[in-house]
Amino acid sequence: MKIHEYQGKRILKSYGIPIQDGFVTDNNEDIESTIDRVAEEYNCNQFIVKAQIHAGGRGKGGGVKFCPDKSSAVKSANNILGMNLVTPQTGEAGQKVRKIYITKAFDISHEYYIAITLDRSKNQDVIMASTEGGMDIEKVAEETPEKIIKVWVDPIQGLHDDQIKTLADGLGFKDDLFSQVSDLFKKLYKCYIEKDTTMLEINPLVKTEDNNVVALDSKFNFDGNAMFRHPDVNDMEDPFEVDETELEAGKFNLNYIKLDGNVGCMVNGAGLAMATMDIIKLSGGEPANFLDVGGAASVDTVKNGFKIILKDPNVKAILINIFGGIVRCDRVAKGVVQAVQELNLDVPVVVRLEGTNAIEAKEILENSEVKIIPATTMQDAADKVVDAALN
Amino acid sequence: MSILVNKDTKVVVQGITGSEGTFHSEQMIEYGTNILAGVTPGKGGDTLLDNIPVYNSVKEARDNHNVNASIIFVPPRFAAGAMIESIEAGIELIICISEGIPIRDMVKVKHMLDNSNSRLIGPNCPGIITVDECKLGIMPGFICKKGNVGVISKSGTLTYEAIDQLVKNGLGQTTALGIGGDPIIGTDMIAALELFENDPETDGIVMIGEIGGQMENEAALWAKDNVTKPIVGFIAGQTAPPGRRMGHAGAIVSGGDETAEAKNKILAECGISVARSVAEIGNRMKESLTQKA
Numbered sequence: 001m002k003i004h005e006y007q008g009k010r011i012l013k014s015y016g017i018p019i020q021d022g023f024v025t026d027n028n029e030d031i032e033s034t035i036d037r038v039a040e041e042y043n044c045n046q047f048i049v050k051a052q053i054h055a056g057g058r059g060k061g062g063g064v065k066f067c068p069d070k071s072s073a074v075k076s077a078n079n080i081l082g083m084n085l086v087t088p089q090t091g092e093a094g095q096k097v098r099k100i101y102i103t104k105a106f107d108i109s110h111e112y113y114i115a116i117t118l119d120r121s122k123n124q125d126v127i128m129a130s131t132e133g134g135m136d137i138e139k140v141a142e143e144t145p146e147k148i149i150k151v152w153v154d155p156i157q158g159l160h161d162d163q164i165k166t167l168a169d170g171l172g173f174k175d176d177l178f179s180q181v182s183d184l185f186k187k188l189y190k191c192y193i194e195k196d197t198t199m200l201e202i203n204p205l206v207k208t209e210d211n212n213v214v215a216l217d218s219k220f221n222f223d224g225n226a227m228f229r230h231p232d233v234n235d236m237e238d239p240f241e242v243d244e245t246e247l248e249a250g251k252f253n254l255n256y257i258k259l260d261g262n263v264g265c266m267v268n269g270a271g272l273a274m275a276t277m278d279i280i281k282l283s284g285g286e287p288a289n290f291l292d293v294g295g296a297a298s299v300d301t302v303k304n305g306f307k308i309i310l311k312d313p314n315v316k317a318i319l320i321n322i323f324g325g326i327v328r329c330d331r332v333a334k335g336v337v338q339a340v341q342e343l344n345l346d347v348p349v350v351v352r353l354e355g356t357n358a359i360e361a362k363e364i365l366e367n368s369e370v371k372i373i374p375a376t377t378m379q380d381a382a383d384k385v386v387d388a389a390l391n
Numbered sequence: 392m393s394i395l396v397n398k399d400t401k402v403v404v405q406g407i408t409g410s411e412g413t414f415h416s417e418q419m420i421e422y423g424t425n426i427l428a429g430v431t432p433g434k435g436g437d438t439l440l441d442n443i444p445v446y447n448s449v450k451e452a453r454d455n456h457n458v459n460a461s462i463i464f465v466p467p468r469f470a471a472g473a474m475i476e477s478i479e480a481g482i483e484l485i486i487c488i489s490e491g492i493p494i495r496d497m498v499k500v501k502h503m504l505d506n507s508n509s510r511l512i513g514p515n516c517p518g519i520i521t522v523d524e525c526k527l528g529i530m531p532g533f534i535c536k537k538g539n540v541g542v543i544s545k546s547g548t549l550t551y552e553a554i555d556q557l558v559k560n561g562l563g564q565t566t567a568l569g570i571g572g573d574p575i576i577g578t579d580m581i582a583a584l585e586l587f588e589n590d591p592e593t594d595g596i597v598m599i600g601e602i603g604g605q606m607e608n609e610a611a612l613w614a615k616d617n618v619t620k621p622i623v624g625f626i627a628g629q630t631a632p633p634g635r636r637m638g639h640a641g642a643i644v645s646g647g648d649e650t651a652e653a654k655n656k657i658l659a660e661c662g663i664s665v666a667r668s669v670a671e672i673g674n675r676m677k678e679s680l681t682q683k684a
Contacts, residue, residue: 089634118494120574120604120641123501138646155498196495225640226493228468255638259630270572270638271546271601274627275669278651281630282668290631292638323548323555325531354555356531378552379670 001222003236004052006101008218011233012202015191017184019215020206022103024052031077034102035070044104047073051080052099054241056219057087063097066105077102098240111204111216112171113137113148114185116192118199124152127159127189129167133204159189173213180213195233196226245311252304254293261286263389264309264318264347266302268293268327276321279378285386288315293322299335306343317348317389319381324355333361337368348373348388352381393521393566394541394586394593395484395510396460400525403428403449403458403482405465405473407439412464415488415529416440419462422526428452430461449480460484462518462527470514471496478509485577486527487514494640497575504577511577515639517547517569528569530554538563540676541587543580544599545572545639549627549669553597556673562680565593572601572639580610588618595621595680597672598663600654602628603642607654611661621679624663625672626651 009019021042025034039045047070051063058064063085067073077100086094111133119126130148132140140147149170151163164182173181184205192200199221206216227234239247249256255270259277263285267273270292277287289309293301302320309315322332336351352375353361365374373388375381402419406412407429417440420426428444435447446452449461461477463470463486470489477485478500492514504511512519518528522537534551536558544550550569557564568583570576580598587593596618600607607626614622628637628644629651636643644650648657659665664679666672 118498118574120606121609123498123575125498155502193495196493198494223494225467225491226495229493257632257635257637259632267548269546269548270642271544271549271599271627272552274601274631274637274642275549275552275625277631278627278629279668279670287630290637323551325529325534325548325551355534355551377670379668382670 001224001227001234001237002054002241003220003222003233004054004099004238005050005218006052006099007236008220009215011191011195011220012215012218015187017187017191017215018213019218020048020103020106022048022101024099024101025081026099028078028081031081032074035073035077038102038104039070042104044106045069046105048103048105049073049076049080050101050103051083051085051097052101053085053090053095053097054238055087055089055095057089058085061085061087061090063087073102096240107209108206109209110207112206113140113203114188114205115199115201115203116189116197119152122152124155125192127151127153127163127167127185129171131171133206137203153189159186177207177211177213184213195220196223196229197221198223245308249291249308252308254291254301254305254308256308257290258312259287259289260314261288262314262316263385264288264312264315265321266291266293266305266309266318267321268323272321272323276319276378279382280319280386283379283382283386285382285389288312299338302332302335303339303343306339306345310347315347317350317385319385320349320351321378321381322353324353324358324361328356329353329361330357330364333364336372337364337370340370340372350375350381350385350388352376352378393524394568394590395566396519396521396525396527398423398425398524400425400460400484400527401456401458402426402527403430403452403456403461405430405449405461405463405477407431407443407445407464408434408437409464413439415464416443418532419526422532423523424525424527427456427458449476449482453480453482458482460486460527462486462488464488467491467493471500474500474511475503478503478507482509484510484512486512486516486518487577488516488518488529490515492573494574497573501575501577512568513571513577515573516571516576517550519566519568521566522564530567530569534558535567536563538565539592539594539680540564541590541593541596542567542599543583543587543596544569545601545641546599546627549599552669553599553672557597557676560673560677562673562677565590572641574604574641580606581613584610584614584618584622588620593620594683595623595676597676598622598624600624600626601639601642602626602631602637602644602651602654603649605648608648608657611658611663614663615661621683622663623666623672623675623679624658625666625669626654626658627669
C-alpha cells in the first residue's frame with residue numbers, strides 16, 4: 001500500500017525527522033490562503049508547489065514547481081491543481097491531481113539519496129545511501145554502483161552505531177552534520193520497523209546552505225498484510241489512486257488487476273492465474289485482466305467474477321480455468337452454468353475444469369442450456385478463448 | 392526414499408479446531424498421514440475426529456507423542472507465534488499453510504530458524520506430499536502418482552497443474568513441495584533442489600517460479616554446478632505489468648532481473664529446460680528423462 005508525499009512526511013515528522021513542510025489543499029479557492037499560511041508558519045517568501053499523486057517523476061511531468069514569490073506560487077498552484085499529470089510512471093493516461101502540497105523553499109547545497117527496504121535474497125533489511133540524490137537511483141545503481149553505500153541490519157540486534165558511521169561517513173558528513181544525519185538514520189529505521197514499511201525512500205535528502213539536513217520528499221510502501229496493526233496508516237489510502245474496478249473486486253474478496261487486452265480470465269490461485277494470462281498471450285490473444293478467485297469457486301464467487309470482468313468493455317471472451325482440488329469440479333460447473341444463466345451473459349465463455357470429478361463437470365457443461373465452450377487442457381482452453389475473442 | 396516426509400512422519404496440527412484445520416486434518420488422515428495430536432491454546436483436553444487429542448501447546452504434544460512435524464492452520468496474525476512455538480519445541484519440520492503473514496514477523500521467524508534445528512516450509516503454500524505415504528498440506532492427493540520426479544513450486548494450483556501434466560505424460564512424483572509465494576519463506580529453491588539431488592529415487596525435477604525476487608536466478612546458478620539431474624523450469628507472469636503485485640505477496644517486479652523474461656534467460660543459460668508455456672511442463676520433463684535414459 002502507498003501513500004502521498006505529504007502523508008509520508010507527517011509520519012516522518014512524528015518521528016522527529018526534519019522535513020520540508022507546508023500545507024495541503026484540494027480546492028482552488030483556498031490556494032491563496034494556503035500560501036499565506038505557509039509564508040507565516042515557515043517564515044518564507046519562496047515556495048514549492050507539488051502535485052500529490054503516487055507516481056514518481058512528478059517534476060518531469062510539470063507537477064513540481066519552484067516559485068520565487070507569492071504571485072507565481074498562486075499561478076503554479078492553479079495550473080497544477082486539477083491538471084492531468086503524465087509522468088514516466090503514470091503511463092499515457094496520466095493521473096488527475098486532486099491535492100497539492102505547498103511548501104517553503106530554501107537554498108540547497110547538496111542532494112542525497114537514502115532508502116530502507118527488504119533485501120529478499122538476504123532476508124534482512126538493507127539501508128542504502130548515496131551522494132547522488134535527486135536522480136534516478138536505478139541508473140546510479142547500474143552505472144556507478146560504487147556510489148551506493150549499503151548496510152544490512154540484523155533483525156534482532158537492530159541498527160549498530162558502526163553501521164550508522166559507515167553510512168554517515170560514506171556520505172561525507174562531518175561534525176554537526178554527522179550528528180544530524182546519524183540521528184536521522186536511527187529515527188528513520190525506527191519508523192521503518194514500527195510502521196511495517198516494506199520500502200521507505202527519501203530522494204532527495206538535502207543539506208541546506210545553512211547546514212541542516214532535511215527530507216525534501218518521502219515515499220512509503222507498506223506491508224498490506226500488516227495493516228491490521230496500523231489502522232491510522234490504512235485510513236490514509238487514497239481511493240482515487242486505485243482502479244475503480246479493482247477496488248470493487250476487493251469488496252468481493254477477489255484479487256483483480258486490470259490489463260489492456262480483450263480476453264478476460266477467471267482462475268483459482270495466483271500462479272495459475274498468471275500462467276493463464278501468459279498462455280493466452282502465447283496463443284495469440286491479449287489478457288484483459290488478472291483474476292484470482294481463491295480456493296472456493298462457489299456460484300457467488302463466479303458470479304461476482306463475471307460482473308467484475310465485464311465492467312471492462314474491451315472483453316470479448318472469457319476463460320474460466322479452475323484446477324479443482326478440494327473443490328469438486330462438478331460443483332464448480334453447476335456454479336458456472338447458474339451464473340451464466342442468471343447474468344444472461346452474451347460473451348462467449350470457455351471453461352476448463354481439471355481435477356476432482358472433471359469428467360462429470362464436462363458433461364454438465366456440455367448438456368447445459370447455456371452457451372459454454374468446454375475445454376480440456378490449458379492449451380485447448382487458450383486456443384478456444386482466443387478464437388472466440390477474434391470472431 | 393523421498394524428501395522430508397514419509398509414512399513414518401509423526402504430525403501435530405496447530406489450529407486443528409478451526410474449520411480449515413479440522414477439514415484438512417480429516418483429508419490428510421484419509422490420505423494416510425500419521426496425525427497424532429492437535430494444538431489449540433485453551434482447548435487442551437478435547438479430542439477431535441478419530442480421537443485425536445488436542446493440547447494447549449506444541450511442547451505438550453511433543454512430550455506426549457514424540458511428533459517430529461507440525462502443520463499450521465492459524466490466522467495470519469497468530470501464525471508467526473505458532474511457528475516460533477514449534478521452533479522452540481524442537482519440531483524438525485514445520486509447514487505453514489497460512490497466507491497473509493506480515494513480512495516483519497517473518498524476518499524474525501527466519502532469523503530464529505537460522506539459529507535452530509527446525510526446517511520451515513512456507514508460509515503461504517499448499518504444503519508437501521510424498522506420494523502414497525504422507526500428505527502434509529491442502530493439495531488434492533488423488534492427482535498424484537508414485538514416480539521419479541520431484542516438484543518444487545511457489546504456487547499452489549500451478550503445482551497441481553504440473554503434477555497432472557506429469558501423470559498425463561506417464562510420469563509420477565516422489566515428493567511435491569509448495570515452497571510458498573511470500574517474499575520470505577523457510578525453504579527456498581536451492582534447499583529444495585539439494586534435497587531432490589540427494590534423493591536416489593528422484594530422477595528429474597520440475598521447478599516452478601514466478602516474477603519477483605531473485606530466488607529462481609540464484610537457484611539456477613546453483614543448480615548449474617550442483618545438480619546432475621535434469622530440471623524443467625517454468626516462470627509465471629510473462630504478461631504481468633511491472634510494479635503490480637500479482638496475488639502472491641512476493642510476485643512483484645521491482646528490478647530488471649525479476650521479470651519472467653530475465654529469469655527464463657538465466658534459467659536457460661544454466662542448462663535448465665525452460666517451458667515458455669505452462670502447457671509444456673509435462674512434455675519437457677518426459678523428453679528430458681528420455682534423453683537421459
